[in-house]
Amino acid sequence: MLILFRCPQGHKIRARRELAGQQGKCPRCGVKLTVPELPRPSGLEIKRDALTESALMRVLGDVPAPPPPPPPKTEPKRYCPRCRHVVSTATTVCGNCKLYVGVYVQPKKPVGSNDLN
Ligand SMILES: [Zn+2]
């Protein structure tokens, strides 16, 4: 089997498979070269490989899409004891009737003190 490749000057060279990886000379221009290990039928093939490689690099370089953010916590709501208007937990005064409703305290889980006994 013959290995097809090109010398740096572009001359098509055919070398016997046994010469793969060895130093040689282009029979046309005499430039020193190394017989490639794998046959390279044409320059187009090499270009296509380079394109594929760069495309692959581009894909690999892309930052993967971040996972979707968790759904925003539903803000706890409380209601004005007088007018039942929704009062934001960030404020202490009912926006409707101006009643002071105090600082919002998050409901705590009941502590199972019975477990200690
Ligand atoms: Zn040559």
Ligand SMILES: [Zn+2]
């Ligand atoms: Zn109110």
